[in-house]
Amino acid sequence: MKWDLTPAGPIRPFKSRPQRRYRRGLLLLLALLLAIGLMWSAYVLIRINGARTTEPMRKADAGIVLGMAMWGDEPSPGLRERLDYAIQLYKQGAYDHIIVTGGLDRAGYRYTEGQGMRNYLISKGIPDSAVKVENEATSTYENLLFSRKIMQEEGWTSVVIVTHTFHGRRAQEIAKYLGYDNPELGLTESETMSMVKYKTREILAYTKWKLQETF
Template sequence: MEWNVYQTGATPIRRFSRNRPVRRRRGWWILLAVLITAGLLWSIVAFGRINSAVTTSPMAKADAGVILGMSMWGDEPSPGLKERLDYGLKLYKSGAFSHFVVSGGLDHPDYKYTEAEGMQRYLTAHGVPEEVIILEQKSTSTYENLLFSKAVMQQEGLSTAVIITHDFHGRRALEMARELGYTNPELGVTTSEVMSMFKYKTREILAYTKWKLQQLSL
């Protein structure tokens, strides 16, 4: 409280003022408005970056196509993961790379196959020789997909890669690959016909924001 002192004869009279609490409340509202505005502006920036990802063109031939994992539906890749696999197959058949690295761990303890194993089975069923498919089966996030895939590539003597994913996911994946020291990483992105872009792009704004904060500590 703020006290004002008045003189009445020889005896001071103190009266308190409520101005300070009002000013404090106004300050909190201003701070909240600033934070909301900053959040909206960042969301616009992040959304623009997310939508900027395109397949590298022209694409130099790489050693491997790294397909980033997505959920399994029981023993089969989910429809979204099949889109990534089909695009990877298209690039492979065009000669963009000579090996696959399929990356992803076990979605559920009751599942029979990891994401990597499910992708391997799908690729071999579509005519890819098993010996050109390298599995990375420990990862549980995009960052781990790329970190662990780089390690298995080094073990196999592979150095360059095309990162294969969906377009809304491509910007973050490419930034991570560069941060992890991939050699001139290229990007292969496909659009989705089976997933809700409102849902996945909204989630990607949050994931991209988390990544940019994580990047500050790397």
């Protein structure tokens, strides 16, 4: 008589109960972290979308145009949108001076963001005497920190921050953190940039800012 010693099915490795509990706990933790991340992102998106141009806007000493990418010697389409809105507010009498702020995007570029913005404003008829340039900033925080130094040197105390709507909430919060007195917002919508891309980036940037503010 022959015995059939062929296994009835594939041999499965034995897993102890502690191993199974560990894997289950890890999956639950990952699911919890994912849920928290999604809820936080939704909250931040609501905050971002809730930013509005200050109304009514009181007359300010200066408007600060926050920097954005240069395309060679010219402001990028997104940066031109900010500059065009800053010009509109200037002509409406919202402020008498404009601070343009931003450092060098790439080695080899002829102009910093600040210099390129100044050139653009002057080409559109803004007097050179009305424009102050900040050439070092590499972030929104530095835009506002270094611009505040210019304001202190000039004796200016009130400001309108000019940027895109998706960027306004973080910019205003940073300005208040740095000691700006009731900073107003001049916000423009974009017709040239992908809001999926830029709002996703802004959620990450806002999260980073809140961590910096906290710690």
